[in-house]
Amino acid sequence: xxxxxxxxxxxxxxxxxxxxxxxxxxxxxxxxxxxxxxxxxxxxxxxxxxxxxxxxxxxxxxxxxxxxxxxxxxxxxxxxxxxxxxxxxxxxxxxxxxxxxxxxxxxxxxxxxxxxxxxxxxxxxxxxxxxxxxxxxxxxxxxxxxxxxxxxxxxxxxxxxxxxxxxxxxxxxxxxxxxxxxxxxxxxxxxxxxxxxxxxxxxxxxxxxxxxxxxxxxxxxxxxxxxxxxxxxxxxxxxxxxxxxxxxxxxxxxxxxxxxxxxxxxxxxxxxxxxxxxxxxxxxxxxxxxxxxxxxxxxxxxxxxxxxxxxxxxxxxxxxxxxxxxxxxxxxxxxxxxxxxxxxxxxxxxxxxxxxxxxxxxxxxxxxx
Amino acid sequence: xxxxxxxxxxxxxxxxxxxxxxxxxxxxxxxxxxxxxxxxxxxxxxxxxxxxxxxxxxxxxxxxxxxxxxxxxxxxxxxxxxxxxxxxxxxxxxxxxxxxxxxxxxxxxxxxxxxxxxxxxxxxxxxxxxxxxxxxxxxxxxxxxxxxxxxxxxxxxxxxxxxxxxxxxxxxxxxxxxxxxxxxxxxxxxxxxxxxxxxxxxxxxxxxxxxxxxxxxxxxxxxxxxxxxxxxxxxxxxxxxxxxxxxxxxxxxxxxxxxxxxxxxxxxxxxxxxxxxxxxxxxxxxxxxxxxxxxxxxxxxxxx
Numbered sequence: 001x002x003x004x005x006x007x008x009x010x011x012x013x014x015x016x017x018x019x020x021x022x023x024x025x026x027x028x029x030x031x032x033x034x035x036x037x038x039x040x041x042x043x044x045x046x047x048x049x050x051x052x053x054x055x056x057x058x059x060x061x062x063x064x065x066x067x068x069x070x071x072x073x074x075x076x077x078x079x080x081x082x083x084x085x086x087x088x089x090x091x092x093x094x095x096x097x098x099x100x101x102x103x104x105x106x107x108x109x110x111x112x113x114x115x116x117x118x119x120x121x122x123x124x125x126x127x128x129x130x131x132x133x134x135x136x137x138x139x140x141x142x143x144x145x146x147x148x149x150x151x152x153x154x155x156x157x158x159x160x161x162x163x164x165x166x167x168x169x170x171x172x173x174x175x176x177x178x179x180x181x182x183x184x185x186x187x188x189x190x191x192x193x194x195x196x197x198x199x200x201x202x203x204x205x206x207x208x209x210x211x212x213x214x215x216x217x218x219x220x221x222x223x224x225x226x227x228x229x230x231x232x233x234x235x236x237x238x239x240x241x242x243x244x245x246x247x248x249x250x251x252x253x254x255x256x257x258x259x260x261x262x263x264x265x266x267x268x269x270x271x272x273x274x275x276x277x278x279x280x281x282x283x284x285x286x287x288x289x290x291x292x293x294x295x296x297x298x299x300x301x302x303x304x305x306x307x308x309x310x311x312x313x314x315x316x317x318x319x320x321x322x323x324x325x326x327x328x329x330x331x332x333x334x335x336x337x338x339x340x341x342x343x344x345x346x347x348x349x350x351x352x353x354x355x356x357x358x359x360x361x362x363x364x365x366x367x368x369x
Numbered sequence: 370x371x372x373x374x375x376x377x378x379x380x381x382x383x384x385x386x387x388x389x390x391x392x393x394x395x396x397x398x399x400x401x402x403x404x405x406x407x408x409x410x411x412x413x414x415x416x417x418x419x420x421x422x423x424x425x426x427x428x429x430x431x432x433x434x435x436x437x438x439x440x441x442x443x444x445x446x447x448x449x450x451x452x453x454x455x456x457x458x459x460x461x462x463x464x465x466x467x468x469x470x471x472x473x474x475x476x477x478x479x480x481x482x483x484x485x486x487x488x489x490x491x492x493x494x495x496x497x498x499x500x501x502x503x504x505x506x507x508x509x510x511x512x513x514x515x516x517x518x519x520x521x522x523x524x525x526x527x528x529x530x531x532x533x534x535x536x537x538x539x540x541x542x543x544x545x546x547x548x549x550x551x552x553x554x555x556x557x558x559x560x561x562x563x564x565x566x567x568x569x570x571x572x573x574x575x576x577x578x579x580x581x582x583x584x585x586x587x588x589x590x591x592x593x594x595x596x597x598x599x600x601x602x603x604x605x606x607x608x609x610x611x612x613x614x615x616x617x618x619x620x621x622x623x624x625x626x627x628x629x630x631x632x633x634x635x636x637x638x639x640x641x642x643x644x645x646x647x648x649x650x651x652x653x654x655x656x657x658x659x660x661x662x663x664x665x666x667x668x669x670x671x672x673x
Contacts, residue, residue, distance in 0.1 A: 036596055038494035170643065197643040201602045203592040206380035207637035207645070214373045214514070227496055231592050238506070239376075240517050258498035261593030 025064050025321055027052065027311060028087040029304075030071035030080070030098030030108065036201070036227040037075045039253045039299075040100050044122055045070065046295060047304025048097045050286070051338075055308070061315045066308075069093060073104045075225075080104035084111040093117065094321040095311045097304060101225075102126030103172035109137045116323040118330070120310055122303035125249060126176045130347040136323045138330060138344055140307045141300075142353030144173070147248055147272050148180025150355040154270075155181075155219050156188045158357075159244055165194040165217035167208065167232070169224030177248045178223030193217050198228060209235045217243050225250040230259025230266075237265050246270040252299040254364065263364035275354040276368050277302040283338035306337035372511035377638040378631065383522045383591070385630020386529035390584035391607035392614070392622035393536065394454075394577030400553045400617035401573045402466075404473045408457060408480035410604015412578050415484060416450040416585025417595040418492060421499050424589075435503060439586070447582040454578025455571055463567070481600075488597040498594045525587045532583050533623050536576070540619060549573060553617075606649075613653050615666020624664060628652075 029048045031041035052066040060066060069091045073080035080099055087093045088111060096112055096119035099105040105124035109132075112119040118136040121129060125144045130137055155161050164185060168178035175197065182192060193215040198205055209232070212220060220236065220243045222229055229251045236245065245268070252273050260266045278287055283302055290297040297305075311326075313335040318325035327348075334343045343351040357369045391413050398406045423442035432438050461480045465472045505520040540546035551559040552569045560566045588603075589595060606629065614625025629649055636648040656664065 034489060034494040035598060036496060039496070041494075196641060199602075199646065201598070203588070203594065203599075204380075204384050205642075206383070207377055207634040208642045210373060210376045210380060210634075211638050211642070213376075227594070227596070230496075230498075230594055234593065238517070238519050240506070240508070240515075255496050259496050259594040261498060262500050264501075 024067035025061055025095075025315065026067050026069060026091055026093045027308070028069050028071050028091060028093035028096045028098070030073055030083055030087065030096055030104075031100045032075040032104075033070060033072040035074035035076070037100065037225055039226075039255045040123065041072070043253070043297075043299045043301045044098060044100060044304040046290070047122070047297065047301040047306075048308045050290060051305040051308030051312075054286070054289075055312050061312050061321075062319065066312070071096075071098065073099050073101070073108070075101040075104055077103050077107050080108045081111065084108035088112065088115040088117070094323075095119065095315070095326070097122065097307045097311065099124065100300075101171070101173055102129055102176065105129050106132075106172065109134055112136060118311065118314065118323050118326050120307040122307045123249070123300045124173070126172050127180075128172070128176075130349050134348075136327045138310070138327075138348040139350065140303045140310070140339075140342070141249070141350070142274060142355055143349060144177040144180045144248070145183075146353045147355050148177060148182075149184045150272050150357070151181045151221065151246055151248065152184025152188060154272075154357055155185065155221070155246065156190060159219055161219040161244070162190060163215070163217045164190060164192045164219045164221060165212050165215055165243070166192045166196075166221045166223070167194075167212075168197050168222070169200050169228055170197040171200060171224070173250060174222075174224035176223070177250070178221065181221050181223070198224075198232070200224075200228060202228070203231050204235075205232045206235050206239065208232075209239050209241060212236065212243070213239055213241045217241075219244045219246060222247040223250075226253055226256040226259055230256055230261070233269060234260045234265045244268070244270065246272075249273045252358075252366075254298065256360070257364035263360070263362050266360045266364060267362040269360040270369075271358050271360075271366070272355045273358055274303075275356050276358075277306075277339045279368070280338075280340050282336070282340050286338045302338050306339045306342065309337045310335045310342065372514035372516040373638060374635075375511055376516045377634045379516065379518055379522065380638075381631030381634030382627065383525050383630070384634060385610075385627040386526055387584050387588055387626070388603070388607050388610045388630050389623040389626025390529050390532060390580045390587075391603060392611040392626045393533070393580045393619065395608050395611040396614070396616050396618060396622040397549075397573050397577050399611070400619075401549065401556075401570055402462070402473075403470065404462070405477065405608070406462075406574075406577070407474070407477040407604075408461070408484060409577065409581060410600035410607070411481045411484035411488075412450060412453055412457070412600070413581040413585050413603060413607075414595065414597060414600030415453055415488065416446050416578075416582040417589045417599060418488060418497070419446045419449050419582070420586040420589040421497060421595075424499055424502070438502065439590075443583070443586055446586050447579045450578045450582035450585070451575040454574040454581075458571055458574040463570075466567075485597050485600075492597065494597065496594055496596050499589055501593060502590055519591075521591050525591055528583070528587060532580065536580065537619065539576075545572065609649065609653055612663055613656060615663025618663070618665045618667070621663055621665035628664075 031044040033041040071083040102124040113134040120138040122140045168175040314326035318329040423445040461476045610625035610629045614621030
């Protein structure tokens with residue numbers, strides 16, 4: 001009797017296990033859901049969540065539903081690796097949307113590559129993300145070497161500045177972006193008057209600001225994220241440094257105004273970011289859906305939505321969730337996304353990038369220039 | 370001479386006085402029970418949130434004048450943070466009073482994690498901010514350049530010095546101070562002489578937390594932004610300041626804070642801000658090599 005029971009349980013256990021394995025396609029969203037950059041983590045999660053709901057409502061992928069799992073890397077490389085291992089080993093994710101910070105994406109993507117699953121980062125712009133010959137690594141955004149060119153040219157052509165100070169946060173993304181801008185400025189014949197790093201997590205940059213002041217810079221370029229950009233720009237203004245402040249896509253959130261202490265400090269701040277995805281006609285219905293739920297799809301929200309769409313399209317197109325097949329399909333077929341038609345090259349970079357300059361106004365909002 | 374040196378001195382002094390205030394909490398607790406209270410940085414973080422809450426509540430009730438606003442916030446923040454300090458001691462350290470010295474240390478690290486996660490859950494993981502309270506700038510010319518000082522920074526330097534002055538008076542001249550010093554020198558003897566040492570230890574935690582609260586209000590005013598992780602870096606810096614000045618010594622903590630702040634600012638200004646922490650910690654190593662008890666610490670005596 002007990003033997004029969006045992007066998008019965010075993011069969012039941014096996015069938016439920018298999019049932020789970022086939023019922024859902026597990027997609028992980030790996031992002032800084034806590035910590036100083038949690039605002040970006042929320043953008044990534046919201047975007048992917050909405051996309052997964054929409055895809056599931058339309059019948060799922062090849063008849064199977066998407067099940068999202070969260071992975072919090074807090075924008076810390078060490079935690080990112082731990083989370084990546086968990087997503088692969090215990091959550092059995094077959095695709096990853098993420099991470100956010102380049103310094104997290106780079107080590108984590110090695111783990112996804114070993115596991116043979118595809119990962120799409122909506123936001124990591126460091127060139128190294130796709131330069132390491134990983135087969136399943138894609139990105140939905142541009143690269144810092146493209147972003148740096150736009151910023152460098154803008155400083156030379158529009159601002160006509162000759163004295164430029166470059167500040168970075170000593171992190172993969174921030175310093176990479178600062179270096180890309182520095183390289184473009186050098187190409188245009190401008191040598192920066194100051195090149196220094198600050199420490200992430202600190203709030204007092206007054207010593208650095210005094211140094212910027214004495215360098216006589218007309219433009220300050222900052223490679224980094226908003227928790228540091230806000231206090232930096234505020235302390236510049238407090239010390240009477242009125243140089244133009246330019247940064248990259250690491251400050252694309254309303255929280256920049258919070259961290260700077262009010263729109264009077266962020267007024268006139270410039271930043272490079274992809275052409276506002278909210279202005280692309282393809283996404284109109286989706287954007288309305290976000291707004292009706294009381295959430296403004298700012299920054300990387302739609303990038304994350306589009307990443308989820310790309311994952312779904314690849315699994316549908318390849319007819320399986322196997323990483324190599326999905327990756328090969330994505331590299332040879334365009335995908336219709338909420339941000340328009342997207343195509344990838346052999347490295348996993350987008351074929352067309354569209355960086356433009358944005359400016360913050362005195363109301364604490366940003367607009368495409 | 371274009372005022373850069375002077376400006377960096379002011380930058381360093383602002384930063385240093387805040388380090389000093391927080392360092393007091395580390396040094397007093399170490400002095401009295403010989404443990405490093407790793408949760409102290411997070412007590413400061415809690416006070417930053419309390420300061421923002423206090424400001425918001427007062428502003429909601431229509432308090433507009435700056436002195437009233439800041440006074441109300443200070444009282445509110447110091448009282449509640451003091452309660453936190455007292456509670457933390459009761460929950461995490463007192464039950465471990467007679468166990469090995471490592472036990473309360475581990476308990477302190479646990480407390481630090483609990484506070485961080487509690488604030489993260491209660492207040493959200495996003496960056497928080499308060500608007501500028503005290504507008505206005507003093508600008509004076511020095512040689513070919515100028516030195517610029519916001520009212521807020523001046524306020525920070527004055528209030529921290531004042532806070533340190535009051536505390537020094539309390540420790541040196543009052544009955545409470547005498548009890549604290551007696552307990553620090555010999556806890557068993559003090560208790561034989563009729564001092565309730567457990568209560569004195571609680572007082573010390575409350576005093577340390579109050580100083581951290583003062584720093585929390587000042588920093589929140591000055592930088593206007595904080596998150597649940599804000600206590601970590603500043604806690605490490607303040608701890609360094611306490612060791613630099615001689616852990617266990619009250620004037621040492623204040624001096625250590627000032628030296629650390631000024632060294633950071635001047636090094637960033639003259640050399641490179643990339644390596645300012647390397648410089649600060651090299652300074653610490655040098656001082657500890659030549660004066661292991663720190664600048665103003667007494668040579669080590671075995672504790673009971």
